[in-house]
Amino acid sequence: MTAPRLDLDNLTVTRSGRTPLAGVSLSVGPGEFVGLIGPNGAGKTTLMRAALGLIPSTGRSSLAALPPAARAAQAGWMPQAREIAWPVTVEMLVMLGRTPHLPPGGHPGAHDRAAVDRALERMDLTTLRRRRATELSGGEQARVLIARLLAQDTPLVLADEPTSGLDPAHQITAMQTFAGLAAEGRAVVASLHDLGLAARHCTRLVLLEAGRVAADGPPAAVLTTENLARVFGITAHFAQTPDGPVFQPLGVLA
Template identity: 55%
Template sequence: MTLLAVSDLHADLGRREVLHGVSFTVSEGEFVGLIGPNGAGKTTLLRAILGLTPSKGTVIIGNEVKPAPRVQARLVSYLPQEREIAWPVTVERVVALGRAPHLPGFAAPGDADLATIRSAMRRMEVEDFAQRPATELSGGEQARVLIARALAQEAPLMLADEPAAGLDPAHQIALMKIFAGLADEGSSVVACLHDLGLAARFCTRLILLQDGRIVADGAPRDVLTDELLRSTYGVKSFLGEHEGGLIVQPFDLADGSGHGG
């Protein structure tokens, strides 16, 4: 089943066109890494899909074109780049907000909702913070709380913008395993990623953007090639194998000189 279909999507920021006719689909069970250099249009693409940035083209989420906000919240969860929690409420309360699309009016979470909330906190290792004000946590801990909120939403599709940013290596790997697990269970994740090593290791598919256009779309081994990394990122990279997985590590600029901008 197709969870997301994007067709001929264009978007402007100010007077500059950022997306130039982007088209792709995402099916159940995919963990898609959205990669590309700074300014490629990754964040704008996610925001345009959600209707947060004006765009032209067609976006279908599930079977819905421009779904109502409450319907959209049941179909897709969103983890933006901004991870700071400004509200002095408990961690459990923040994570519980993920259940709001599934509750009528201002109804309190039921037993099944509470179990989902606890499971999400446990997966992100924030259950010990449940009764602490979220504003007292470190930046990395707040990031994990917001990821737990997105998990508690239980939408079949998750869009995540740099979800591993601010996490230590152990929690980065744990998060990527959670996303891969969601895909194994039949959900789908589309995540903007700057860490090409994580993208290579855990994503089932990569979409490489450059200047608002898709320049490659396929399995990590087909997208993370020396030629494409040189032409899009301007870097030389080590490409290797470890325990049956692809290892990618950029190590120098392609021209050997300082970065020009």
């Protein structure tokens, strides 16, 4: 697997006279787990979709510049939408993550089945593998979609609110899994609303405000009192403890 890297240069999106993303430049390299944070409408989803070439933009994205087949082999994508429309088994849905690695008309082999098995195990889905995905709860479906992303086995991983709808145990498991991918040398970018999870598991945070980068760095350098007050309008407690960083929002500023 080649060393992953995502490079964005002056990435801008304009829609109906509005600019939801304005001149964003950043690079994400191997071993980084980058949390995209910011209030609703800050541009987190727009940034990832533009980086993937899914919506029109100006500027440059190293990922969007790739041909579609190469892009699918380079980057896995988990969108915010969680709806599963087809009544296929969990195992079959996760196997769809292997599609970019199969030749035209090819069938999954032992390597693909092993990748699916690993993904199911990582997301605590082994006992559900024969169930129809449409029969699962919303949280279980979210875990299935994360497993499909893991089965794709790409050097770059982008996920839009991957912990939304998960119970606390599976939120932590998902974040530990993404952190583990980064520790293996991959590059991971995830948009997150839970600042506590972001502070605890991400190696780096990119704070967006009105489509622009307001802060970029280690969690302690981004989740400052000033940034939290200006961008989110909140107060919070952030401490380094023997068990790792702990972040807790406390109140809304008047």
